[in-house]
Amino acid sequence: MKTFDYTITDEVGIHARPAGILVKEAKTYASKITISKGEKKAEATKLMAIMSLGVKQGETITVTVEGDDEDTCAPAIETFFKENL
Amino acid sequence: MDYNKCAKEILAAIGGKDNLVSAAHCATRLRLVIVDNDKTDQATLEDIDGVKGVFESAGQLQIIIGTGTVNKVYDEFIKEAGVEAASKDDVKAAAAAKAPMWKRAIKTLGDVFVPILPAIVASGLLMGIVEAIGKVSTDFSSTDWYAFLDMMSSTAFAFLPVLVAASAAKVFGANIYLGVVMGLMMVHPSLLNGWNVGNVESINEFFGVTDGIIPTWNLFGDLQIGDYVVGSISQHGYQGHVIPVVIVIWLMSKIEKWLHKHVPEMIDLFVVPITTIFISALAAFIVIGPIFSLLENYVLAGAEWLVQNPFGAAVVGFFYPATVVMGLHHMYNVIEAGMLAAGDLNTWMPIATAANFAQAAAALAVGLKAKNGKTKTIAIPSALSASLGITEPAIFGINFRFFKPFICAMIGGAVGGLFAAIVGLGATAYGVTGFPGFLIINNIPMYCLLLLISGGVAFILTWIIWKEGDTKKDKKAKDAPVADAEAKEVDATDTAVDDTAEKMVCTPVDGKVIPLTETPDETFASEALGKGGAIIPTGDTIKSPVNGTVNMVFDTGHAVGLESDDGVEILVHIGINTVELNGNGFETIAKEGDKVKVGDPLIKFDEKIIKDGGYNLTTPIIVTNTDDFASVELLTTGDVTSGTELLKVQK
Numbered sequence: 007m008k009t010f011d012y013t014i015t016d017e018v019g020i021h022a023r024p025a026g027i028l029v030k031e032a033k034t035y036a037s038k039i040t041i042s043k044g045e046k047k048a049e050a051t052k053l054m055a056i057m058s059l060g061v062k063q064g065e066t067i068t069v070t071v072e073g074d075d076e077d078t079c080a081p082a083i084e085t086f087f088k089e090n091l
Numbered sequence: 092m093d094y095n096k097c098a099k100e101i102l103a104a105i106g107g108k109d110n111l112v113s114a115a116h117c118a119t120r121l122r123l124v125i126v127d128n129d130k131t132d133q134a135t136l137e138d139i140d141g142v143k144g145v146f147e148s149a150g151q152l153q154i155i156i157g158t159g160t161v162n163k164v165y166d167e168f169i170k171e172a173g174v175e176a177a178s179k180d181d182v183k184a185a186a187a188a189k190a191p192m193w194k195r196a197i198k199t200l201g202d203v204f205v206p207i208l209p210a211i212v213a214s215g216l217l218m219g220i221v222e223a224i225g226k227v228s229t230d231f232s233s234t235d236w237y238a239f240l241d242m243m244s245s246t247a248f249a250f251l252p253v254l255v256a257a258s259a260a261k262v263f264g265a266n267i268y269l270g271v272v273m274g275l276m277m278v279h280p281s282l283l284n285g286w287n288v289g290n291v292e293s294i295n296e297f298f299g300v301t302d303g304i305i306p307t308w309n310l311f312g313d314l315q316i317g318d319y320v321v322g323s324i325s326q327h328g329y330q331g332h333v334i335p336v337v338i339v340i341w342l343m344s345k346i347e348k349w350l351h352k353h354v355p356e357m358i359d360l361f362v363v364p365i366t367t368i369f370i371s372a373l374a375a376f377i378v379i380g381p382i383f384s385l386l387e388n389y390v391l392a393g394a395e396w397l398v399q400n401p402f403g404a405a406v407v408g409f410f411y412p413a414t415v416v417m418g419l420h421h422m423y424n425v426i427e428a429g430m431l432a433a434g435d436l437n438t439w440m441p442i443a444t445a446a447n448f449a450q451a452a453a454a455l456a457v458g459l460k461a462k463n464g465k466t467k468t469i470a471i472p473s474a475l476s477a478s479l480g481i482t483e484p485a486i487f488g489i490n491f492r493f494f495k496p497f498i499c500a501m502i503g504g505a506v507g508g509l510f511a512a513i514v515g516l517g518a519t520a521y522g523v524t525g526f527p528g529f530l531i532i533n534n535i536p537m538y539c540l541l542l543l544i545s546g547g548v549a550f551i552l553t554w555i556i557w558k559e560g561d562t563k564k565d566k567k568a569k570d571a572p573v574a575d576a577e578a579k580e581v582d583a584t585d586t587a588v589d590d591t592a593e594k595m596v597c598t599p600v601d602g603k604v605i606p607l608t609e610t611p612d613e614t615f616a617s618e619a620l621g622k623g624g625a626i627i628p629t630g631d632t633i634k635s636p637v638n639g640t641v642n643m644v645f646d647t648g649h650a651v652g653l654e655s656d657d658g659v660e661i662l663v664h665i666g667i668n669t670v671e672l673n674g675n676g677f678e679t680i681a682k683e684g685d686k687v688k689v690g691d692p693l694i695k696f697d698e699k700i701i702k703d704g705g706y707n708l709t710t711p712i713i714v715t716n717t718d719d720f721a722s723v724e725l726l727t728t729g730d731v732t733s734g735t736e737l738l739k740v741q742k
Contacts, residue, residue: 018670018671021645021647021650021670022614022620022650022662022664022670023612023614023620025620026614026619026620027614027619029620030109030619033107033108033109034106034107034108034109034110034130035103035107036099036102036103036107036171037103052716053620053621053660053662053715053716054642054643054652054654054660054662054715054716057643057645057650057652057662058642058643058652058683060643060645060646062646074096074099074100074103075099075100075103075104078103078104078132078135079103
């Protein structure tokens with residue numbers, strides 16, 4: 007299992023569009039990717055769940071990657087967040 | 092090694108299943124076609140346990156895994172990648188396991204026959220027409236055109252075991268080429284044509300003998316148990332046979348799979364195919380084939396005895412199509428030839444006609460009654476072909492698959508057979524039935540009546556008894572667009588699946604509906620978030636498109652997510668990029684967790700504020716869990732009021 011924290015820099019937070027791109031990216035990995043904000047958790051492959059987190063600019067989320075390809079997946083997802091969110 | 096782990100790691104390293112176009116394997120390599128090669132991680136690939144090397148060639152990413160291992164990794168790989176065929180087969184197998192044995196057998200036979208129907212329907216029809224014209228005009232039957240057309244149209248039937256074998260190999264998950272080899276073996280030109288088994292002249296000519304007995308190969312010398320010579324193979328082929336071939340290929344698939352599991356990888360490629368073919372061939376020619384040949388002899392003797400009285404004729408008329416299904420009907424022309432040789436009329440032909448024409452009528456009834464386009468397109472030409480005497484397409488393609496029409500036709504055949512025997516119908520030649528039979532019959536008006544009776548009974552019974560919704564297969568196919576029919580049929584199962592019902596998503600607001608792909612925003616238009624539709628609102632309130640629960644309302648009020656009671660997740664996103672308005676112009680009415688019904692207000696918006704802010708008001712309505720369903724279909728476009736059925740979602 008690998009985890010990292012990320013603070014959202016996108017000024018509108020994780021809204022529909024970036025959430026959609028995130029889901030698409032997350033689905034390419036075998037690992038289970040979970041995003042949590044405080045108590046709330048969402049699987050990165052579930053669009054509605056991610057949007058329900060209501061993540062806004064400046065908020066910090068914790069990303070958890072667990073699975074066979076976590077070694078390649080975690081850094082890739084982190085890069086993805088930096089580039090898109 | 093762990094094949095599944097290897098497959099998973101490969102899939103991850105090539106960038107997941109979305110980056111995969113197709114997968115195949117050869118003797119040593121996994122050959123993948125990749126969407127974007129930049130997404131594949133070659134270094135990681137090479138490090139995977141089991142991967143011996145990686146390179147790109149001819150547009151393929153080739154991963155060397157090794158003989159005997161690659162097919163096992165491939166099997167796991169297509170499972171992991173979610174290749175559709177595999178998962179459907181699983182579903183099918185699981186469903187089939189629950190049905191009773193005979194139903195499974197019929198279903199299997201149907202699965203084998205459906206893919207080869209185009210070939211045999213075309214051939215059957217053409218063959219019927221060519222033979223009929225040949226009978227009418229003896230001039231025509233001596234032309235080169237006739238010879239050519241006869242050769243062409245009879246190809247599919249002359250090599251029927253090959254078509255059946257290929258299709259069966261696919262159904263049973265055996266190597267398709269090994270299946271073809273078995274099929275070809277059973278019609279090998281070194282063997283006497285199966286159609287000539289009862290024909291003394293052909294036997295003498297073919298083998299250069301004079302006693303009319305087919306020679307045997309005795310693999311174990313003269314070793315005998317009673318009268319039976321152990322390992323004796325009669326040197327004739329199985330042209331026109333269906334069931335023995337299906338059984339042989341089934342057995343072959345079992346042997347092949349067992350061997351793949353137990354033979355060491357090093358020698359797998361060398362040992363498995365040769366052993367598979369060897370054992371299958373012995374089983375085919377020593378056991379399975381002869382059992383059916385023996386049955387054929389009994390059927391022949393029984394039929395000869397039965398046909399001597401009217402009630403026997405009814406019995407023959409009834410069971411005739413069953414013998415066609417079993418492939419035991421090839422020697423009937425021996426009976427006909429015998430009758431004519433004895434100076435009598437051929438009274439067999441009218442009974443066969445009754446049976447065949449009844450099949451034609453039953454298929455016609457199905458064709459006229461069916462709403463499913465695919466059933467129709469098979470049923471009607473098949474019926475035509477059967478009325479000309481070639482019944483295989485009608486029986487295997489329609490009647491036997493739906494089964495009830497088959498029984499109805501058997502009853503029609505029995506009634507017709509009885510009638511023919513009572514009025515003393517007979518033919519002066521043999522080889523044709525149905526409409527072409529008019530050319531050789533002794534009493535034309537009575538022959539007309541015979542066709543009317545047998546066909547009429549079968550048609551009326553089928554029309555009354557058979558309903559398109561009888562099986563799930565029909566029900567699903569009926570509701571689906573024609574193009575989808577085949578796909579639907581593939582995963583049709585006999586298990587009750589309640590969640591296959593269609594689920595509706597309605598329009599959330601008055602306005603003009605456009606396809607999602609025409610939304611002026613790439614994210615939505617590309618269907619990356621899911622399939623759905625979009626509406627350019629004229630109203631000012633977003634209402635619930637389903638009965639369900641509000642999952643999420645954005646703080647900014649520009650979008651709302653719901654889950655319907657039947658499991659469809661929907662996102663309604665008001666305008667494009669309107670998140671940037673930060674709530675200005677939106678007033679949320681519903682809140683998370685609210686239970687709502689179609690038409691309940693969710694969000695009010697101010698069109699003026701949104702438009703003045705420079706935003707497009709096009710509102711996508713998206714099924715965000717599209718992947719959970721087989722289809723999401725947009726039902727309407729143009730001006731609508733809120734609450735109109737917008738999307739049809741189906742498992």
